[in-house]
Amino acid sequence: SQQGEEDPQALSIQEGENATMNCSYKTSINNLQWYRQNSGRGLVHLILIRSNEREKHSGRLRVTLDTSKKSSSLLITASRAADTASYFCATANSGAGSYQLTFGKGTKLSVIP
Amino acid sequence: SQTIHQWPATLVQPVGSPLSLECTVEGTSNPNLYWYRQAAGRGLQLLFYSVGIGQISSEVPQNLSASRPQDRQFILSSKKLLLSDSGFYLCALESGYSYNEQFFGPGTRLTVL
Numbered sequence: 001s002q003q004g005e006e007d008p009q010a011l012s013i014q015e016g017e018n019a020t021m022n023c024s025y026k027t028s029i030n031n032l033q034w035y036r037q038n039s040g041r042g043l044v045h046l047i048l049i050r051s052n053e054r055e056k057h058s059g060r061l062r063v064t065l066d067t068s069k070k071s072s073s074l075l076i077t078a079s080r081a082a083d084t085a086s087y088f089c090a091t092a093n094s095g096a097g098s099y100q101l102t103f104g105k106g107t108k109l110s111v112i113p
Numbered sequence: 114s115q116t117i118h119q120w121p122a123t124l125v126q127p128v129g130s131p132l133s134l135e136c137t138v139e140g141t142s143n144p145n146l147y148w149y150r151q152a153a154g155r156g157l158q159l160l161f162y163s164v165g166i167g168q169i170s171s172e173v174p175q176n177l178s179a180s181r182p183q184d185r186q187f188i189l190s191s192k193k194l195l196l197s198d199s200g201f202y203l204c205a206l207e208s209g210y211s212y213n214e215q216f217f218g219p220g221t222r223l224t225v226l
Contacts (some may be wrong), residue, residue: 031213042117042203042217043157088156092213100172101215103149105156 005104006089012110019076021107023089024069030092032065033101034074037086046074046087081113118217125224129205135219136204139185140209144189144206147215151201163187178186182212182224199225 008024023032031050035043049056049065049072056063061074076083086108090101116139126132138144145164149157159172161179169179176195180188180191201222205215 027160033214035217040201040222042219043205043215045214045216048214060187075155090215091140100162101213102159 006087006107008107009041009047009105010108013079013113015079015081015111015113017079019079019083019109019111021074021087023072023074023104023110025072025089025091025102026070029067032063032072033090033092034061034063034072035090035103035104037088039085041090044077055070074106076109077107079111084111110112115206115208116217117206117216119202119218119221121221122219123222123224125226126194127226128196129149129193132189132194132198132223134189134202134204134223136187136189136218137185138186138187138206141185141206141208143184144208146181147205147207148187148189149203149205151203151220153200157203161189176193187225194225 005024013019029051031048033048034046036046037043047058047061047063049063051067060077065072086106088103088106090103092101118137120135147162148160150160151157161169161171163169163181166181166184171195177191201220203220207215
């Protein structure tokens with residue numbers, strides 16, 4: 001079953017603007033991850049944030065995690081046309097089944113040059 | 114570095130025909146391996162995962178099966194394909210070093226007619 005739910009489903013911005021995507025989940029997690037998928041390709045891991053972390057940066061990416069609200073956000077700053085892709089959050093649940101990631105349905109980001 | 118190969122890249126099969134999709138990995142030992150299916154414009158659905166040779170866990174009851182005959186080989190099969198089996202099939206690995214991060218193969222696009 002789907003645990004992560006991304007919002008919005010689709011986002012269109014101009015190059016140079018910031019893009020923010022949100023993810024909500026339902027159960028306790030060990031960590032939360034964000035992945036990127038270019039059309040027709042496999043997913044690429046972007047960043048992992050552990051349940052005891054609140055914020056993490058990687059280049060132009062900034063991820064926040066609020067475990068009290070069971071939500072996360074991915075911010076891409078100074079977007080580029082090459083950032084056009086679908087972005088998925090995935091949760092690694094704590095406890096049993098921790099081998100598994102549960103993916104959301106994704107946010108489709110379009111960056112207009 | 115870790116590499117995942119999937120073949121074929123695309124496949125068109127008639128309803129009722131058998132299926133065999135292969136996934137092989139390089140650059141890691143004793144990985145956890147996963148098969149996902151992604152319907153058009155949707156998130157990922159976990160189908161099977163394997164923590165070792167001959168060990169398969171099924172997440173969704175269906176007409177698909179999986180096998181892991183070797184440490185670095187994961188096969189997805191069906192005896193009789195259904196129209197609903199169409200989709201993008203992704204193989205992924207999780208190594209002991211990556212703490213839940215999954216690395217994805219390029220995928221196989223399956224169309225059942």
